[in-house]
Amino acid sequence: MRALGNVDRRILYVVLILAVLYPLIRPLGLPFRVSDWTLNFYKAVDKMQAGETMLMSIDYSVSGGPDVHPQAQAVFKHALSKKVKVVFVAFVTEGVEFANQMIAVAEKDGGKYGEDFANLGFVPGVEVAISAFAQDILKVYPKDVRGNVTADLPIMKGIKTAGDFKLITEYATGIPGPAEWIRQVQTRYKVPIACGVVTVMGPQNEPYYQSGQIVGLLSGLRSAAEYEIAMKMPGAATAAMDAQSMGHVAIVLFVVLGNIAYLSEKGKKGGR
Amino acid sequence: MRREVPLAIAFVTGAMILFEYFLQPLWKDSKIWAQMLQNWGTVVSGFAMGLAAMNLITVNLRRMDPKRNVEWYNPLILLLGMAAMAGSGVFLGTRSAPWQFLFKNIFQPLGSAMFALMIFFIASAAQRAFRARNLEAVVLLVSGIIVMLGRAPIGELIGLWLPAWADWLVKVPSLAGNRAVMMGAALGMVATAFRALVGIDRAYLGGE
């Protein structure tokens, strides 16, 4: 019993890797359900009309990307399918590249840069920059990432402040995140904001969701998979869900084994 | 002078930010000024990177002595990496091939790999520290396990009650707990920031 409690952590690591790897190679096809966090995000995008403009602020780092990028991909795909125009911005340096990657895929599928979507790029300054951006977009972004004058892009017609978007979606792995956007944008301009965050940030943003400060919330890869299901277009995120399940089971197993060892140890000591 | 000037600078700056936040209608231009001060802050912080880099260089030059450090080549690699990235970015630009190469093939994969390591630390902590020591620990443990199982697709196979409980835990008690932490911390922040603004905490200003 004691051995269970003191098992070398490297054995745990191997078990965990195998638990995740196996379903990736041979998917199990476990079913899952769509949460109302995701559903409300989906609805916010879904009720937009063709030709309306949505903002996507790509504020996740490379390292947190695997948890959030699939969300942004799913939402962007959804927007394109609804002929909603999408403007990308970033307040985290790496965000620019993620937006470029998504745009490259959309262009291959026949989307037109500057009309259907545009990437305005990155500005430093985090919260300060968001606040400045919200007040005067063209001043903060005189040019887009491709060197076009922002004001000349067809997609920017009629868009001067954050208040001119029909929906703002924010994707974050840290700062800036929902809190910054709510503080700087939602409190001043009454645009609906929906957020996608890494899983850990989900519960922390629940209060903002409850109070209506954000209209939808995506939390981690799971939400991306749910979003794919809501769109009826299962993709990579859906496939990863099995691996997720097995990983969770492995960790719960570690906790349970650790406790069995602990309790039996304690029982023995108590008996003496 | 040595103490008063910085105190005055800190106070005026902080007061300006708060004035704009609460009393902007009294002075319309306060918005421009508050914004400008924040932009200045970004610029001044940019210079601080210079100080930070100097510290990094000093410490690593000290560590490069082969007599004191058998792995003297590690700090050297650090400094070379820094020089290569900074040099290519400043002189060739962030669109240049060398910069892009370093970014895509070293910076990015190392970052993703480090982040992916996290779950192993969680696994080892879960096994080591999640023990039913007392009732509080049991509550922590049980709520953790319910959410862990309930949030993964597998939870639905065990029973639909599991994801429902997990959702409830995240939406009801967690809402209360997080809210209390946030509220308390907000007050702590105000008190701490206030002490710094009026110069009660001035360790950063040094003695005389």
Add this chain to the structure above:
Amino acid sequence: MITAGKISTFLMFVLMIVSIEIMMSRAKRGHLPYVRRIAGIEAMEEAVGRATELGTPVFYVPGRTEINTAGAAQTMAGLEILSYVSELTAKYGTELRTAIAAPNVQPVAEEIVRQSYIKQGKAEAIKPEFVQFLSNEQFAFAAACLDIMHRERVGAAIMVGEFQAETMMLVEGAAQANAITICGTSRTFQIPFFVAAADYVLIGEEMFAGGAYLSKDPVKLGSIAAQDIGKFVGTAFIIIGAILFTMGNKTLLNFIKM
């Protein structure tokens, strides 16, 4: 006059400032508030003592946030505690490794550590390693911390400030290096990792009270009492407001919305 929608916030803010002023001047006049034990704070000395006995360094991280941002207060709290910890390391002649992630915190932390050593008459003992800038990139920072903790076999790891996803790596990494760990943050979604893996935790507001508690400075202690007044007002609003709301009366709600 007051920005629309911020009237109630402004009143709360003024209430806080006035309470802080009143409680601080009361404390100055000798009315010291009773302050309850904060386990994580009391363990600081034990932690430094352990590192001293083992002849290993104390590892300190004052969070990763810059001092000019909205998260600054947490960094300030971390720096306040650093001031105390570095006095202890100066006193006992223990090595100190302060790991810095935010460039503009570097000069501030250096100054704080220098002051502590001067105060203990050990100015000549200061080394550049005491306060090291590691990286402002989240995981480069985490990797460098792991390296220092393991390479130098730190005996105590104290981390107080604003942290993001790297928390678990830092605290579990320290535990794997056999260090005693004291951690604190106000970022709600990082607290659980500290709670699960650290030996002592400062949860949310505790970290802000910590610096004042350690300093034993009456003025700072007074400001803790003011925080309690704020909480009391908040609690009263919630209880009364919710009851009124249930009875269909929205007076309080409308007031707060102002």
Add this chain to the structure above:
Amino acid sequence: MTTNIGTWIGAICTLAMFSFLVKENKVFRTFQHLYVGVAAGYGIVFQWNSIKNVAWDPLTKKGDMLWIVPIILGLLLFTRFIRGYQWISRWPLAFLMGLGAGLSMKAIESDFVRQVQASLVSLTTLDNIIVVVGTVTALAYFYFTLKPSKTLSGASMIGRYVLMMTFGAAFGNAVMGRISLLIGQMQFLFGDWILLIKK
């Protein structure tokens, strides 16, 4: 296995970092130093560009003279290396500290007042009652200067359980996110590199 060089380098970097799991070792240390160096270079470039774009260009090209203030303030940071003038370097720090303190205090709106506002709910459902009672009792845990009384100890004890439930739930939730990162990494190693996972 793939023949793409970038993927190979990426895979080696990944394995070097993962080697830490087996044991803190030489290879990890070397790659960690490389990472820190490259990251520092990256930081320098971004701060450089930010100074250039935000302040220097408007100053020199558009003649926005005010930008000279932060540039001078920034340069003053370096007076800490000049004997006898170290104290001047506190001016820019005081400026930054003032900004941070001012901005931090704004938390009182989003994290306090708005949270009180959101707690004013109708106490007609069990969930709402739990939220309100939970918030109030968890807040009770954070009282520092009240002498212990039965009410306070009772409330703060319930509060501690609420907090533990919160932390447990957040921990469980975090596992999910962190596993997705591992999944991403596994997909890279076994999908892009040794082509074991079919895409």
